[in-house]
Amino acid sequence: ISILCGDRALDFENRLLEENQAISHLTSEKPGRLAPAVARLIRERDDLRYLKEQLAMKLFMHEKEALTGERRMLVADLAMSQMRPAAGTLAKDCSLALVLVPREGGWNYALSSLKGDVRSFSRELQSALGGRGGGSPDMVQGILGDFTEEQVRAAFLSLPF
Secondary structure (H helix, E strand, O other): OOOOOHHHHHHHHHHHHHHHHHHHHHHOOOHHHHHHHHHHHHHHHHHHHHHHHHHHHHHHHHHHOOOOOOEEEEEOOOOHHHHHHHHHHHHOOOOEEEEEEEEOOEEEEEEEOOOOOOHHHHHHHHHHHOOEEEEEOOEEEEEEOOOOHHHHHHHHHHOOO
8 A cells, every 4th residue: 555645646646647648649549548549559569460470471481492401591580489380390391490580689599300309409509609598309499699690500501410
């Protein structure tokens, strides 16, 4: 339980009023209609996020068709929930698949193979590229440090599997 009196109560009410006015201005709604307006904006954001994820996966599927070789690496703007399925899909046609998703200060990654245990390879990749992560024999997920795509590709292609 808390209570505000006098100037503190007035300051609190003034901050609430200013905040409501700012939100009213941002949403172009009257102060009494802010909650439905914010709920609508959240729904629109969620719909756009879903659409972006669908388009990112379509683009990933299109780009994966152009890859060849026993080791395949693909950089994609996927949601975290899409990384593992994407790596698993990529691994169906090769011996080792790496999906990279840019993040602030480095990369999120998912590494997959249907032909061998990827955990030791992942540890070597993490050691070479300042990362961490873990997982199962067929799939490892983690982060890598702030290296260029070319540096990650060179390490991915040069380390023994």
